[in-house]
């Protein structure tokens with residue numbers, strides 16, 4: 001596996017398989033394993049039942065009684081990914097089982113130690129990430145059938161029932177819709193290097209079309225996820241222990257380190273897609289970018305490396321400005337337009353799934369004391385103003401969208 005080579009030899013053609021990116025699935029893990037070696041059955045028995053064990057308030061005691069297993073019998077990449085997914089789902093359930101007012105300070109060693117070890121080997125943080133819950137958490141019901149909502153199933157779930165499946169699977173379909181765009185990135189980079197205006201133009205056309213398909217896939221969120229369930233039930237299980245008032249000290253991973261550690265919760269800000277397109281198109285996120293940059297440490301290292309290497313290529317934006325081709329110019333502008341539109345649509349989603357239910361929750365709280373029947377008013381207060389990753393969300397997302405517009409080419413005469 002030649003990641004280092006791709007970085008060192010800047011003359012070698014840019015290609016996807018140096019970065020664990022598949023031609024068919026992009027950043028999605030192809031054919032995730034569904035089973036670990038039998039030795040790990042005690043993990044699987046609990047991890048597969050997290051929603052019901054949370055519901056009956058038994059998850060913490062089950063995990064406390066779990067045997068201490070060694071992670072050394074996990075070998076292949078897909079085994080480690082499945083183990084990370086199973087351990088992360090247990091961890092989220094353990095921490096948030098009793099809501100925001102009864103969290104824990106310590107993750108017990110029989111969970112914390114193997115989770116830490118598996119995380120170290122994968123180069124991922126010891127918390128649920130997008131690479132777990134979305135990229136490695138799928139199977140086809142009918143293996144011969146299509147890759148679509150009806151035929152896709154989660155391996156592991158969290159509270160929220162079918163809405164949780166909808167949330168992760170729609171996000172997976174956004175990843176899938178981006179595959180043609182990802183495949184065009186090497187064409188763009190290699191085309192800029194050798195001055196192939198026509199090749200670059202065609203590849204950019206594929207990218208703008210794929211960005212539109214991502215937006216269309218994102219629209220499915222409204223059909224498959226109920227905002228009140230997302231806001232009132234699901235969201236807390238995705239949230240982390242960094243900049244989170246309900247876990248101000250972070251979390252002690254018992255047997256790993258005495259001092260508590262802080263990690264951001266899961267969100268698609270950890271998807272490598274938009275990071276790649278930003279770097280390719282020359283979108284700069286100054287100022288507010290600390291959060292986005294930090295999210296790169298929540299990605300599989302090979303994917304992070306790809307983002308890094310795209311950023312080191314000769315500038316596409318300069319190339320477009322230097323070439324006299326009107327078609328090239330337009331193809332580039334269409335990509336920026338579609339990326340802005342994707343972020344604008346995402347703002348709309350965030351408003352429907354967070355801002356509106358948050359306002360409703362505040363209103364219900366102010367009106368009466370006994371509104372506890374309502375889903376939204378059960379939602380954690382600490383998350384009202386922030387994303388699960390911990391960002392102050394609307395201002396942040398609008399800034400990121402507006403920074404995307406800065407990539408448009410200056411008016412020429």
Ligand code: HEM
Nearest residue numbers: 171174267268269271274350353387388389390391393400
């Ligand atoms: C119900 C659905 C969704 C909600 C409520 C939502 C919410 C949020 C929030 C609150 C943030 C701010 C960062 C954080 O706190 O973690 C964020 C960031 C982000 N989300 Fe989503 N999101 C949703 C679905 C998606 C999907 C399906 C994608 C596509 C893969 C996506 C892509 C992103 C990206 C790329 C960012 C980073 C900011 C940027 O680059 O523009 N989101 N999202």
